[in-house]
Amino acid sequence: MRIGELSDRTATPRRLLRYYEEQGLIVPARSPNGYREYDEYNVDRVLQIRGLLDAGLPTRIIKQILPCLDKPRAIVFADATPEMIATLEHERDRMTERVNCLTRNRDAIAEYLDAVLANRG
Amino acid sequence: MRIGELSDRTATPRRLLRYYEEQGLIVPARSPNGYREYDEYNVDRVLQIRGLLDAGLPTRIIKQILPCLDKPRAIVFADATPEMIATLEHERDRMTERVNCLTRNRDAIAEYLDAVLANRG
DNA sequence: TCGAACCATCACACTTGTGTGAGGGTCCAG
DNA sequence: CTGGACCCTCACACAAGTGTGATGGTTCGA
Structure with missing residues (x-):
């Protein structure tokens, strides 16, 4: 296309x-x-x-x-240099942090919304 | 300070x-x-x-x-305009999407890393 | 064969979050 | 009372992602 x-x-x-x-x-x-x-x-x-x-x-x-x-990633093992692996590990941890931060704050927003809506519903 | x-x-x-x-x-x-x-x-x-x-x-x-x-948010109910609530709901959903996307991709990276490390460990 | 609807490259511009530095006050310790 | 370590405002600059438009080529149906 x-x-x-x-x-x-x-x-x-x-x-x-x-x-x-x-x-x-x-x-x-x-x-x-x-x-x-x-x-x-x-x-x-x-x-x-x-x-x-x-x-x-x-x-x-x-x-x-x-x-x-x-998905079929068998080929990729080749270019797994140590630096690459370090980057990936770092990025994986960073993403985990982001997920935690996002989840925490989203839950707080959701909780607030629930309270507000219950308060007027 | x-x-x-x-x-x-x-x-x-x-x-x-x-x-x-x-x-x-x-x-x-x-x-x-x-x-x-x-x-x-x-x-x-x-x-x-x-x-x-x-x-x-x-x-x-x-x-x-x-x-x-x-945390003590009792005061805030006042300025919960409909637009504000709509924004919050939208943002909450957006954050959920982000969390899902991040989690999915982080898991993929983690899986890849596990495979690579097992492969050479 | 002509126009509409694609496609191409190039380029200038904006917004957001930052870096960096100039030019100049404040305050305290020696 | 002077030097250093703070603080201020202002401003120019940058990278990244994105918008928009100029200028021009290709394709295809009416």
Whole structure:
């Protein structure tokens, strides 16, 4: 599919699809006429990227961790350098912290909402 | 305490403490000489702000939800306008999505790491 | 064959959260 | 009373993600 369809199916502006490519997060093929060509795989990929971006991870980090998130990942063992592993461990712990912080604060908001709604319901 | 001590105790650059103030997230008192004066309360406050920022929430939203996160919150029922409630519900759901996305991907990273480490350990 | 609807690159601009430094007050210890 | 360690405001700058538009090529249906 071309960029327009991918844009529709992922609710992502074309501009950003090109930006993600520029950042090395997706690597579309090119038609003879120069148009970008995407496959089904890229739909999930883009959605995953958006989720991680929305969760606060920068493209630089997303680029590093994306390969590990692929489902059939037997191939990836090769490029598991010590630095890479250290990065991943660090990022994993960071994400855990974020999850805790988010959960804590979301629960507080939910609790507040429940109280408010019960108070007027 | 003055800005330097708060900066030390929260591991936050002075610049950012002033920025958070500019964004209305904290409201320090002022000494006669113009110095900002913070109390103990602000330490937790700043840490909470940092956590939420790191979790991807913009200051604009943080400013809205902070009042609901205070522990003795009986007073706050007053300013619970319908728009405010809608914002909170939206943000609560958004945070839940983020938590899910982060958790999913963190687990994938952890799983990958476990596999890699088992593979060479 | 012409126009609409795509696509391309390039570039300028905005917002947010930060870094950094200039220029200048305050206060305390030596 | 002077030096150093604070504090102030102001301002310019940067990276990242994103918006928007200029300028121009391709494709396809009417």
